[in-house]
Amino acid sequence: MKFNSAFRHWSSLLALSGVLLAGSAQAQSGATECIAPAKPGGGYDLTCRLAANALQETGLIDKPMMVSYMPGGIGAVAYNHVNGVRNDDPNLIVAASTGAAVNLALGKFGKYDADEVRWLGALGADYGAIVVKADAPWQNLDELMQDLKTQPGKIVFGAGGTVGSQDWMKAALTAKAADISPRDLRYVAFEGGGESLAALLGDHIQVFTGDMSELRPHLESGKVRVLASLSEERLGGPYADIPTAAEQGYDVQWPIWRGYYMGPDVSDAAYQEWVNKLKTLSEKEKFAEMREARGLFPMSRFGADFDSYVKGQVAQFKQLAEEVGLTQ
């Protein structure tokens, strides 16, 4: 049974190499690291990879940046981890977004609040969008809002997050702009934008409050109509024809920034070095290409500017949450 013993030998080696393969990602040290506080493949992964690929390609870091995943609590697990365990790691940045600010405002990140970490900067943003099916009766935002005022129970909103999530906030702010209490809003929470869009196409919901970048594939298909972009100004390129909500007389804005934070006890020198790195990166032409390939619009806020921006946002969300009775 020579083969047999050889097979035994090899199979255990194979198992071991599999483990090493899985473990090697954790084993590198000294190099920079970005934690995506989610499973692979989502928006946080994209945020980390943008930093990792762009910093590497522009030569701002010499060793590849490692991207690791820490799903749990919509970012809460990573937030607690960075506050409690790797609180002074000068080589670690963590991906964050508007969604994290919403959860901080709702107190879902445990005992820590927005003042704990060092907010580093944002490299790009996405914007909310109000979408209806192509054969819907509403040609512009105003028509939708007028109908919403008269019969809020007949128009069902849907998006990929729970009540209280950033997806819901878009719907709630839109309702508020039409003087309707978000509490009276019919809102359905789906699992991600794709399911919401399917529900819109199947006439199960009437309005989808999604994000601009995920809509790009659908702009030309002629199946949906984007009534408003929730940005300060009209977005360029394929989105140039979409009016902002403000243009149509409703002051609703919803930027979804994609940025990073660091541990609370990182030295000022290390923090400043990262701020400079990201700032330099954001000015490179190559970076603009990479950002656009990922469906992100320009946004450059770094250091103290970003820090006060995030904290201001959290305060604003807190107020909104209290108004609609979301906080306990």
Place this chain on the structure above:
Amino acid sequence: MFDFLIDGFGVALSPLNLGLAFLGAVLGTLFGALPGIGPINGIAILMPLAYTLGLPAESALILLAGVYTGAEYGGRMSSILLNVPGDAGAVMTTLDGHPLAKKGLAGPALGLSAVSSFVGATIAIIGLTLFAPLLAEVAVMFGPAEFFALMVFAFSSMAVMMGKDPIKTAIGAVLGVLIAMVGVDSGTGVLRYTFGLAELYDGIDFVVMIIGLFAISEILLMLEHANRKDAEDEMPPLGRVMVSLKELAHCKWTMLRCGLIGFIVGVLPGTGASVAGAVSYTTEKRLSDKEGTFGTGDMRGLAAPEAANNASAAGSFVPMLTLGIPGSGTTAVLLGALMLYNITPGPMMFSERPEVAGGLIASLYIGNVVLLALNLPLAGLFARVLTIPRWVLVPGIAILAFAGVYQLHSDLMAIYLMLVIGVFGYLLRKLGFSLAPVILGYVLGGLMEDNLRRALSISGGDLGILWQSGISIGLWVAAVALLVLPWLLPRVLRAWQ
């Protein structure tokens, strides 16, 4: 009309793309076989690599699609050999696959599952080629109310699994539903059963659940028997290596039926390989298990979920390619890959980038043949895993389980959770519970609740929405029929005579 497919074959048969399809198939099989790394992770790992290597869009997509379909092949291996599902779609494969291995039929079981996978995938790819745009229109008609009815149907078809011990099956399913309730409530964002632990906000992860419930409990059972010299501890004889034609012929209708079921489930957005496996297995048991051999190592019980999970993988490409809507978590990641290449998925893709759409579909045909060719001869080799002595096997599985869960979460809490669930699974097995209803309750229960809540928030609390559409009514009737007919029919027939 099939110009795009002919061009697609031209694209897919280029040496580079053929090589990538092969590489994807091999890697995918490996990812599927390793517990903890499923197709989603495999694709997420390879996607940035393909992009950095500067592969053209169609080549990258061919590689990633190969990984996806390969993983559905690979997931069955540990199901059959170790009673540990390699990924979500392979849960039902354990039910008859592992008993077959215990009978010494591991080789034929692996061979049969490769053939069933091939048949299921082929049915689905043909369906994808012929009816994609039409099916996509039907798929979006499934709203929350229709999905709820579908879940009711799935639960009622589970009744056939009750077999000897209906109460234990029911308890198992309810326990599964209970575990699915942990985490942020999907409708209102309220935390449920999280005990203040942020790690529980996202609920109990599927991988943690599956590895804990199956792998850890299996390890504990093995340890319990480690020092005993009873008959159960004997290695099963290896027996034949190849599956016979007679066995294949015996399963042909099962494969065809379940391939079709899997394809339909795959096309629906929001349901994936695990639901496909569950629905096909229970349906097949209902239809063809006249002797009550399902669950004891019936070839048809193995062919059913294997044909279905591969078919659902191909089916989930339908909404992705025609509507730009992902039909499964894995296609959602693939969609991200397309966006990175500036490609617009949807009906426009067939006219604007025919080389991508056609190349992808052609590569599915090719990848499927590659996978069959790869997996059939290897069946005998892999079957030898069973000859590994326990003192190597048990620590090996343990290492894979721990490493798999840790690489996914980088967090010790996930490991603790896996261990707790493992002990729970071990106790259940000692008490004579089957694990399948638990995992089905967990998968279906979550979907069922989410969709019920969604339907009710659309209607504003009016229950009428649940049976408003023709699709829902059909599913309700089928669900009731499944429960009532087996009881009613014999009585009616007797009264007739």
